[in-house]
Amino acid sequence: MTLLGTLLAGEPRALARAISLVERGGPAGEKLVVQASAHAGTAAITGITGPPGVGKSTLVGALVRELRTRDDRVAVLSVDPTSPFTGGALLGDRIRLADHFLDEAVFIRSLASRGSLGGLAAAVRPAALLADAAGYSHVLIETVGIGQAEVDIAGQADTTVVVLMPGAGDTLQAIKAGLMEIPDVLVVNKADHPRADDLVRELRRTARFRARNAPIVKTNALTGDGVAELADVIAGHRSREHGRRTAGRQTAAQREIVRLAMDGLRVRIERLLHGGDEGRAALEAVAAGHRTPESTARWLIAELTGEGGNR
Ligand SMILES: Nc1nc2c(ncn2[C@@H]2O[C@H](COP(=O)(O)OP(=O)(O)O)[C@@H](O)[C@H]2O)c(=O)[nH]1
Ligand SMILES: [Mg+2]
Incomplete structure (x- = not known):
């Protein structure tokens, strides 16, 4: 079978090869993406971003577990050079403990952030599309860094989740980095921290964030508390947004x-x-x-x- 054929059949190894092809650049990768795009368009693409150390990778692991209980196939793309699951180690091990079918149902891949002028890795969008075509119903994209990558993610994902943690004095920095302009959902992770509620109150008072009217969800990524609610909030946002986008595209098409x-x-x-x-x-x-x-x-x-x- 061709690479396209095995990809569409949902073989994880085909997806890995396809993403490598795209990362390399060149016409073969481009052609594959064009062909695959006819079979994409149903996956929920969620960007998870925020300062280093707030628990994004841990939260992604917890979200994967939650989505797996809902029987969804999940692809994780990480553009975090410090990500503990580079090579699939940490996250992969934890998940494998939880469910032995997961090798088929969970795809984990790090993407190099080099070569894209400091922004989001150029391969992120095509990689998400390939995962979509391969039948993954959720694509979670973790990005890290302070700067353009976080803001870029908002244009690539259906739902942008910004993660902060209490007691880190993050709010001001997050505002400066433009992080408050992009969240569809804001997560206060490390809810076990005594100052978690202070941060929630502080965020509710932050004018720039209030203007976005995004929900705030408290999570403990280590125990999984709040993660089911987060998955629900993401799904709710995505379905509303999807309807709006479809309507918008139809109006443009009619014109x-x-x-x-x-x-x-x-x-x-x-x-x-x-x-x-x-x-x-x-x-x-x-x-x-x-x-x-x-x-x-x-x-x-x-x-x-x-x-x-x-x-
Ligand atoms: N207490 C507590 N620690 C957490 C929580 N989530 C993550 N951590 C810890 O925070 C550290 C950074 O987590 P990581 O997922 O690598 O953060 P990232 O840099 O944002 O991806 C790790 O030591 C995690 O175990 C949480 O909800 N509560
Ligand atoms: Mg990380």
Whole structure:
């Protein structure tokens, strides 16, 4: 079978090879992505971002476990160079303890963040698309760093989750880094920390965050507390957003179709008016006042729609 065939059949090794091909760059990877895109579009793509050490990787592991109880296949893409699951070690081991079918159902892959001008790894979007085409119903993308990568993720994911932790004085830095402009969902992780509720209150008072009106979810990624709620909130946001996006795309499609049809019609109308004896006679008659523009327009429409007859 071709790589595309094994990818669409959902073979994890095919997905790994496909992502490597895309990371390498070049026409073979591009072609594969184009072919696969016809089979993508159903996965929920969630970006998980925030400062280092807040517990993103741990939370991703907990989310994977939660989504697995819902019987979903999950792909994790990490653009965190310090990620403890580089090579699948930590997260992979923990998950394998929980469920021995997981090798098939959970795909974990680190993506190099080099080579993309400090932003999100160039391969992230195509890799998410490939995972989608391979039948993973959830794609979780972890990004780290302070700067553009976090903000970039918002354009790539259906739902952007920003993770903060109490007692780190993160709020101000997060605001400075633009993190408060992007969350669809805000997570206060390490809810076991005594200052967790202080952080929630502080965030609720932060004007720039309030403007986004995003829900705040408290989690303990180590115990899994709050993680089911987080999965629900993400799913809720995604389904609302998906509906809005579909509607928006349909409006744009309609505008484009009408514009193209009008252009085509105008050409044919002008051809009718200038290209034949009947048209020229009609023009002269309207100009001389022997015939109304309305009846001439009705005649044109009848000609174009094949409804025939001189009216
Ligand atoms: N107390 C507590 N520690 C946590 C929690 N979540 C993660 N950690 C710990 O925080 C540290 C950083 O976690 P990690 O997932 O690597 O953070 P990342 O850099 O944001 O990916 C690790 O030692 C985790 O065990 C939590 O909810 N509560
Ligand atoms: Mg991490």
